[in-house]
Amino acid sequence: MSKYDSTLDLCFSALGDPTRREILQRLARGEASVSELAAPHDMALPSFMSHLKKLEAANLITSKKHGRTRVCELSPGAFTPAKDWLSEQSAIWEGRLDRFDDYIGNLTQERNK
């Protein structure tokens, strides 16, 4: 399995959970401390921290200690590998449909000659 593959595994798996997506949605609006991020979630802190760890492991967020507070932010280009993979597959799929349309178009023209 290539490095790119394992990046996508971690990234897509991390995105497959509503709590983790909500954390990312909050961080897209700007950095936040762990306690700010945890506040809207009815969850024990260790469970919440395990969500943050999965997001860090997937390179979706980074965190830094500021004194006694840990502050999280979205990684630059966090969503790029996932977006690129999805766009590539969509382009291949749409290219195939375009070629099919051309084929049908040509067939119709031939018949109408």
Add this chain to the structure above:
Amino acid sequence: MSKYDSTLDLCFSALGDPTRREILQRLARGEASVSELAAPHDMALPSFMSHLKKLEAANLITSKKHGRTRVCELSPGAFTPAKDWLSEQSAIWEGRLDRFDDYIGNLTQERNK
């Protein structure tokens, strides 16, 4: 949890596995039978079928019986919910960075007056 949320849960979780992404990459090039799809994977058929079931549950693929053969294809707009979510978060994040750039630009102009 909204319907949209559970669609994204299933979709992103399904994408978080290299075998399932390879199946989707193959199907982006056109429909294929289960045996064609399974051939490149060194895996027992029941395990392979469970990957196909996860992709179907996530609305990423559909399958139909043609006689004794089951043929799979990519669902139309399969990747749209995932792409839309990622694009939305990227746009919010980039908008925030643009506003920060503007703020720094204005601050520099004020200082140089």
